[in-house]
Amino acid sequence: MGYCMEMKGSKFFVPTEHTGRVYAMTQGQPYDFQLDPDGNITELEFIGEKLGNDFEMFQSIAPYVQDGSYIWMIGEDGSQWRWVFQSGVCREITAKVEWPDE
Template identity: 85%
Template sequence: MGYCMEMKGSKFFVPAEHTGLIFAMTKGQPYDFQLDSDGNISELEFTGEKLGSDFELFQSIAPYVQDGSYIWMLGEDGSQWRWVFQSGICKEVKAKVEWPDE
């Protein structure tokens, strides 16, 4: 049984020169990539259930992803995190939810 999660949003970009490599590296994974008119990966969609190795997948493609890209996820237990791409590295950043004082 897997861990259910959904993608809440993203800002994701890979230059056209790397799209073939990204498609090859992510084949069979629960992510679909959309190309813009220039052949850049400009969007991604999560199409499945957490594999357990999603973070490792994004670490492997991080050198080809534009700085400032991110993927925002919501887990079945209410946890939220982003996979953030910067300087060829992917980091997992957990959300901190704060309630205002009443």
């Protein structure tokens, strides 16, 4: 079994000088990276179904990911979170959904 999730959106950038390292560090993970003509990673796509060691993997590549990058995920139970990259660190931030009073 496992916990199913899907990617809802992202803003993701790795400069050309780190592309090879990031590809090597993420080999076998359920993510596909897209390159621009200059060789920068400008997009990623989640091609899996289940939560694995995703957060640990993103923590390991965080020093190479541009500040302000994020990956927005939603779980099978409706919970939402983002993996956010800043200053060489990846943090997991859980969404807080609030309904206004009527």
